[in-house]
Amino acid sequence: MTGPHGDRARSERDRRFDQVLERLDRASSVVITTHANADGDGAGSEVALAAFLRERGADAWIVNPTPFPVSFDFLLPNREWVLPPRSGLEARRCGEADLAVVLDTAQVPRIGRVKSLIRHLPKVVIDHHPPSDRPIDGIVVCDTSACATGSLVFELIDRAGGPWPPPVAHALYVAVMTDTGGFRFSNTDRDCFRVAARLVELGAVPEALFRTVYGRFRVRHFELLREALATLTVHADGRIAWMTVPKDVYDRVGATVDDLEGFVDVPRDIDGVRVAMLFRTTADGRIKVSLRSVPPIDVGAVATGFGGGGHARAAAAVVTGPLGEVIARVLRRVERVVDEQGAGMERDNLLD
Ligand SMILES: [Mn+2]
Structure with missing residues (x-):
């Protein structure tokens, strides 16, 4: 300051x-x-x-x-x-x-x-x-x-x-x-x-x-990551990307939320991606979405709109509904935010 x-x-x-x-x-x-x-x-x-x-x-x-x-x-x-x-x-x-x-x-x-x-x-x-x-x-x-x-x-x-x-x-x-x-x-x-x-x-x-x-991941972290990677989806001309965590694999390997450390970084680290998301099914059957963005995009407001919260670049919300529907609803909101706030962004000019 x-x-x-x-x-x-x-x-x-x-x-x-x-x-x-x-x-x-x-x-x-x-x-x-x-x-x-x-x-x-x-x-x-x-x-x-x-x-x-x-x-x-x-x-x-x-x-x-x-x-x-x-x-x-x-x-x-x-x-x-x-x-x-x-x-x-x-x-x-x-x-x-x-x-x-x-x-x-x-x-x-x-x-x-x-x-x-x-x-x-x-x-x-x-x-x-x-x-x-x-x-x-x-x-x-x-x-x-x-x-x-x-x-x-x-x-x-x-x-x-x-x-x-x-x-x-x-x-x-x-x-x-x-x-x-x-x-x-x-x-x-x-x-x-x-x-x-x-x-x-x-x-x-x-x-x-x-x-x-x-540096102390358990093997099940990578077993789960392997299956989550299979769900990787890139959308909106490469500006939005997400993965989901398969519930059956999560349960089968005996995972806990600790095992999801770094998952959302995978879609975030793809060249050109402005907003990355990770979707997972919680213990009570709802869908938790974690959101990450690159400046100046504010995903905190997106999360708040779904009853969650967080920071401008890292936020989360828990949403009720079937996985596919939740993805579609969140995606609509994120597409709008990327269109509104991401205009003119060039990844190769990050240091300007
Ligand atoms: Mn903190």
């Missing part, structure tokens, strides 16, 4: 950070949560904040609407920081806590069952998504210019002057790395590299963290 407007936004954000730090100073037991199906940013931000608070002598517990993601549990110095879902312990710790911190979402529906567990607690929200119509009440630090919630947690801890126990550096590096697709997506900016550089100084090891996150 530059210029007077950016400076004002930044000083307002810093004022909120000071309020957050004041709340954290007074809290002796904090419950930390994030959105359902936590990603590297949500999970990494949780671990980092918990490690920071524990280093300062507070109790900090992670309570998530869905199980803590297996692919990121290597970040946890102690598995017991994550309270067992729906346990007596979980209810007791939430009852004893004096503050809740919600990370990487500011929306009530996204925290699912955790809503009632933290209903009685004052709340702090730290997020980088556009504001929603169902905001969580509390002290809210929302900066949509931040590449990741992890970079905001970094700013918070930096403002406090540390401490920086090793799990903080590892977890925040993973948060920033995953939300920028390994420092490649459009949210990869100067601030993001500045934060990453500081985290490396503080002990994060890029190669080891990259390999741990992106």
